[in-house]
């Protein structure tokens with residue numbers, strides 16, 4: 206051990222249980238003395254056997270990313286890691302970090318991001334630990350991190366000058382090697398293994414038009430390299446492609462509300478043939494055709510139904526996994542393909558075991574997350590390339606692919622209504638009230654003529670390690686093949702966010718052209734009536750509708 210290693214006395218801190226996506230807080234919270242240090246040391250205290258092993262570190266480039274990385278490197282060195290791979294300038298998208306952990310058989314990785322939450326000095330920051338399979342740490346590790354953070358009395362850090370993150374190459378601090386790597390190369394080669402790059406390049410050569418909105422977040426460099434440099438899409442295809450510490454003041458959440466620049470272009474007269482956006486850390490995707498929005502739930506189902514057209518999946522898929530609130534469109538495809546469809550709680554970490562066990566190949570969430578067994582995170586650009594590959598083979602418009610899909614499998618009308626930043630206590634009371642009313646079986650009961658088929662407070666037993674997760678959302682199924690789900694967000698940093706998920710299955714092709722909000726209007730009223738959203742939160746409409 207080096208003489209520069211310091212052990213700094215500290216006190217247990219007001220840690221918070223890391224949620225589905227690690228610890229997310231305002232930047233100012235992370236800037237408190239010893240706050241980040243305590244959390245990082247708590248991570249390492251929860252792990253065993255990493256001496257001399259590789260750690261991957263990188264983030265989405267938001268404010269505080271580089272500062273945090275300096276601290277993490279010095280703590281990692283003092284704790285005995287052998288080598289750290291860091292993305293140049295501290296950048297790594299979440300999917301690239303996952304790919305790199307797997308490729309170099311790292312012990313784990315630390316990803317700095319608050320995903321789609323706004324960045325900048327007044328914005329949010331986050332930190333997440335991923336395990337050796339490249340995926341988010343399972344609950345037993347995040348619980349242990351939390352326990353350690355409550356008892357911590359010291360952290361170990363190397364007292365050295367800051368490391369140069371701007372240049373690729375190797376340096377050493379203490380006994381630990383630091384290698385600054387290109388953030389894009391390894392990810393790019395993985396994509397090239399999975400997709401028909403020649404076919405996609407030919408599509409662009411034929412004049413096909415795409416607009417990709419990187420929202421001033423991490424996917425800019427990835428999208429430019431892959432779409433423009435490698436696949437030959439014209440310069441300017443990638444918009445907002447330079448990552449900024451505050452994401453240009455925007456909210457890097459690729460949905461119809463926050464990706465309005467792109468949405469305006471895609472809904473306009475001269476819309477390109479295909480539009481897509483990704484979020485702060487590059488794991489989400491939004492897919493648009495000309496004046497046409499593809500819901501993430503439909504996108505998952507369509508990728509599954511067309512997977513055989515894509516080289517990486519041409520031998521078929523083993524199974525599909527979707528989070529509980531995600532629509533059942535994927536279930537229809539799984540049934541037709543005669544493969545299993547797994548229903549998990551919200552959060553990508555629940556897919557890890559299914560992917561590792563080879564039970565699921567494709568996974569998805571209604572929250573603009575899609576991915577596969579190529580890594581253990583959702584992957585925004587991967588989804589865009591998957592669509593491009595399908596478009597290159599089928600030579601049809603996005604809209605006609607979706608409409609044909611509905612005609613074959615039926616349409617799951619779907620919408621999510623978010624009530625953001627509501628009073629936390631009021632939101633909890635609303636859920637409590639729902640649990641006491643609907644927590645038990647109400648089969649046969651009628652609400653405005655809608656008969657309850659089944660309702661419960663969703664819980665999940667992992668089919669591989671048998672761990673149990675409870676309180677994952679209130680779901681109510683009605684006999685007319687409709688469903689309402691209520692749950693509270695685990696990723697917000699201000700107050701609480703109530704999410705209401707609405708779904709109605711429609712087999713009749715004659716009704717498929719209808720507008721989702723209109724078709725779901727009755728169900729939306731029913732949700733209000735059942736949950737008393739206005740009474741509890743004071744809100745008479747959602748802040749975001751997707």
Ligand code: VG1
Pocket residue numbers: 225226319320321484488489528551552553570571572574693694695696697704
């Ligand atoms: C949200 C989404 C969930 C997703 C999570 C992390 O969680 O609903 O599906 O896995 O964000 O995504 P919540 O608890 O706020 O509903 V990301 O892009 O922040 O890594």
Ligand code: CO
Pocket residue numbers: 320321484485486487488489
């Ligand atoms: Co994200």
